[in-house]
Amino acid sequence: MSSPSIDIKSHLVALLDAALSSVAPGVGAEIQLERPRDPAHGDFSSNLALQIAKGLKENPRKIAERLVHELPRSPWVLKAEAAGAGFINFTLTAVAKTAVIHAVLARGEQFGRGAKKPGRLQVEFVSANPTGPLHVGHGRGAAYGASLANLLSFAGFEVCREFYVNDAGRQMDILAVSTWLRYLEIFGETVPFPPNAYQGDYVRTMARQIKEAHGDRYVHPAAAVLACVPPLEADAEAHLDGLIAVAKDLLGEDWNYIHQHALAEQLADCRADLEEYGVHYDCWFSEKSLYDTGMVAQAIDELEKRGHIYLQDGAKWFRSSHFGDEKDRVVQRENGQYTYFASDIAYHRNKFARGFTRIIDVWGADHHGYIARVKGALQALGLDAAALEVALVQFVSLYRGHEKVSMSTRAGSYITLRELREEVGNDACRFFYLLSKQDKPLDFDLELAKSQSNDNPVYYVQYAHARISSVLRQWGGDPATLAGVDLAPLGGERELALAAKLSTFPELIETAAADRAPHALAFWLRELAAEFHGWYNAERLLVDDEAQRLARLALAVAVRQVIANGLRILGVAAPEAM
RNA sequence: GCCCCCGUAGCUCAGUUGGAUAGAGCAACUGCCUUCUAAGCAGUGGGUCGCAGGUUCGAGUCCUGCCGGGGGUACCA
Numbered sequence: 001m002s003s004p005s006i007d008i009k010s011h012l013v014a015l016l017d018a019a020l021s022s023v024a025p026g027v028g029a030e031i032q033l034e035r036p037r038d039p040a041h042g043d044f045s046s047n048l049a050l051q052i053a054k055g056l057k058e059n060p061r062k063i064a065e066r067l068v069h070e071l072p073r074s075p076w077v078l079k080a081e082a083a084g085a086g087f088i089n090f091t092l093t094a095v096a097k098t099a100v101i102h103a104v105l106a107r108g109e110q111f112g113r114g115a116k117k118p119g120r121l122q123v124e125f126v127s128a129n130p131t132g133p134l135h136v137g138h139g140r141g142a143a144y145g146a147s148l149a150n151l152l153s154f155a156g157f158e159v160c161r162e163f164y165v166n167d168a169g170r171q172m173d174i175l176a177v178s179t180w181l182r183y184l185e186i187f188g189e190t191v192p193f194p195p196n197a198y199q200g201d202y203v204r205t206m207a208r209q210i211k212e213a214h215g216d217r218y219v220h221p222a223a224a225v226l227a228c229v230p231p232l233e234a235d236a237e238a239h240l241d242g243l244i245a246v247a248k249d250l251l252g253e254d255w256n257y258i259h260q261h262a263l264a265e266q267l268a269d270c271r272a273d274l275e276e277y278g279v280h281y282d283c284w285f286s287e288k289s290l291y292d293t294g295m296v297a298q299a300i301d302e303l304e305k306r307g308h309i310y311l312q313d314g315a316k317w318f319r320s321s322h323f324g325d326e327k328d329r330v331v332q333r334e335n336g337q338y339t340y341f342a343s344d345i346a347y348h349r350n351k352f353a354r355g356f357t358r359i360i361d362v363w364g365a366d367h368h369g370y371i372a373r374v375k376g377a378l379q380a381l382g383l384d385a386a387a388l389e390v391a392l393v394q395f396v397s398l399y400r401g402h403e404k405v406s407m408s409t410r411a412g413s414y415i416t417l418r419e420l421r422e423e424v425g426n427d428a429c430r431f432f433y434l435l436s437k438q439d440k441p442l443d444f445d446l447e448l449a450k451s452q453s454n455d456n457p458v459y460y461v462q463y464a465h466a467r468i469s470s471v472l473r474q475w476g477g478d479p480a481t482l483a484g485v486d487l488a489p490l491g492g493e494r495e496l497a498l499a500a501k502l503s504t505f506p507e508l509i510e511t512a513a514a515d516r517a518p519h520a521l522a523f524w525l526r527e528l529a530a531e532f533h534g535w536y537n538a539e540r541l542l543v544d545d546e547a548q549r550l551a552r553l554a555l556a557v558a559v560r561q562v563i564a565n566g567l568r569i570l571g572v573a574a575p576e577a578m
Numbered sequence: 579g580c581c582c583c584c585g586u587a588g589c590u591c592a593g594u595u596g597g598a599u600a601g602a603g604c605a606a607c608u609g610c611c612u613u614c615u616a617a618g619c620a621g622u623g624g625g626u627c628g629c630a631g632g633u634u635c636g637a638g639u640c641c642u643g644c645c646g647g648g649g650g651u652a653c654c655a
Contacts, residue, residue, distance in 0.1 A: 034594065034597085036597095036598080037594080037598090037600090037601080037609080038598075038599085041598070045598090050636085054634095059633075061593085084597075085598070088599080169654090169655065170654070171655055215640080271593070312652080326580080329653095330653045331654095333652080333653040334653060334655060339653065339655095364649095365650085366649060367650085367655095368581085369582080370650095371582090372581090392649095394583065394584080394648080394649080395648075435592090435603085437591085437592085438589075439583065439584080440591085441584070441648055441649085444638085445590090457602095457603065457604095460603090460618085462617085463615080463618075464618095466617090467614085467615060467618085470615055476616055508594090511595095515594095519592085523591095523592060526603080530602085533618055533619065534618095536615095536618080537610090537616095537618065537620080538619080538620090540614065541614060566620090577618065
């Protein structure tokens with residue numbers, strides 16, 4: 001059933017309720033209990049007296065004292081006292097605090113897992129254009145999204161992790177034409193490489209691969225390519241679009257091959273990168289498939305049927321301004337092509353059609369302007385827009401020392417996620433990202449990350465896990481046999497505090513999941529590790545007295561288990577030795 | 579101009595949805611390894627919570643207005 005800590009909480013509520021009906025019959029109040037920050041304020045605290053003081057027109061401190069006086073006795077409560085302005089602080093007995101150790105040992109990996117919750121939930125994250133390697137900004141979205149999904153799953157939700165592949169549209173065309181131009185270069189048919197095409201070396205790599213596989217099959221004279229393309233100087237974007245048009249024309253069916261090859265290469269690289277980073281998906285959803293199956297057209301038709309589409313200047317507009325957006329938006333251009341927004345409408349409509357009851361989109365902060373229009377479209381389609389949550393991940397600014405590293409995907413001059421992982425390490429990387437809330441801009445100093453990689457907080461947490469493992473090796477016994485040991489020898493302040501900390505784990509999972517805040521878990525684990533290290537330094541675990549030794553080992557194993565459970569959610573390894 | 583996010587210790591950041599004397603890590607300084615891993619521990623110093631009002635028993639937290647930083651404001655994705 002529920003965790004011991006929650007049982008104790010409801011137990012205390014019952015005690016307070018009894019006292020309340022004795023002190024102030026007929027006065028109703030929602031009894032709140034919280035965990036005080038300051039250990040001097042006990043294990044639980046209630047502001048009940050402060051809440052009812054106004055109605056009773058009495059000094060809250062006096063009410064608190066009377067409530068304390070009327071509290072029924074309990075074997076779990078060591079001390080209850082009025083404090084401060086009128087708080088009632090509870091200190092639990094050692095038995096109540098150490099009970100959690102047995103719970104942890106009994107449930108193991110499942111300790112802290114929330115009860116199964118109704119509904120199906122989707123977390124969509126990263127969803128980067130497969131037009132080049134992932135960069136450090138994606139790394140943040142990946143760390144956040146993956147940890148959030150794990151957290152929600154552990155909290156009891158059914159979760160589907162999804163990557164939306166933007167495999168349709170202009171950006172993919174630009175990648176394909178960039179590849180082709182590099183390919184032509186190899187054969188001496190040099191077309192000036194546009195500054196707004198993809199500059200990265202990986203484009204040259206793909207060009208070489210195509211040459212090795214198919215020789216000169218795709219070569220056309222540079223003069224023919226440039227023949228009827230608008231000049232670069234006049235309009236760089238028109239020039240690039242002209243090159244794409246010419247490429248499609250000259251290559252015919254072969255264009256699809258180059259397009260497909262570039263897509264497959266980049267997507268494979270992206271998947272491998274994320275896998276190495278410990279980020280796994282249940283579903284890779286293709287944007288192109290929305291077009292192929294007619295879902296984009298259907299979604300726009302549906303909007304049209306509902307009367308939310310109008311024609312202007314040859315384009316189809318969605319009346320999003322009627323649904324909270326600043327202005328109306330084009331869904332189908334004058335030239336007949338659908339906009340990105342159109343496929344986004346179809347995509348989100350499809351998410352609902354697949355039965356998700358809660359949809360969490362993790363987007364880069366630069367997309368925040370899309371929230372209103374996407375929600376507006378859902379509403380216009382008669383869907384529950386409130387079921388869509390958007391978590392915005394703010395930008396990562398990369399620094400080398402004091403110098404800001406400029407990041408441009410097209411220019412190819414950026415630090416990739418892979419480079420970052422190699423320099424800093426996967427575990428440190430993921431943990432570092434989670435040490436700041438995703439909705440705040442992050443300055444990531446590479447020099448600092450490297451210099452700090454040795455005392456990165458992640459190692460602090462992992463070290464606690466390794467230390468306990470090491471002690472267990474020295475002890476030589478089977479940790480499983482500790483499940484039923486007598487915990488009475490545990491009475492030290494640090495031991496009880498550590499046990500009390502463990503008992504907050506299930507609550508932490510609940511609130512962190514509800515807040516979509518995996519960073520709260522990272523901070524909590526650091527606190528747990530700190531309490532353990534403090535205890536470890538103050539007391540010896542492998543003492544001569546057997547009863548005490550076993551009790552301490554049981555506590556240590558429980559700590560190790562909870563650290564492992566937490567790190568697993570964050571996608572960080574829990575090493576047996578360091 | 580309008581919209582969104584942010585402003586907390588020298589630096590990087592938390593702050594339990596309005597609670598008690600605002601906390602960590604890093605950096606600085608002082609101690610602790612012949613005993614289970616010193617990637618550790620114990621301690622010291624460090625604050626006008628951007629500014630000014632307001633709401634109430636009580637504000638870092640909620641409201642309004644300024645100041646400062648970032649992002650957005652396309653028939654791009």
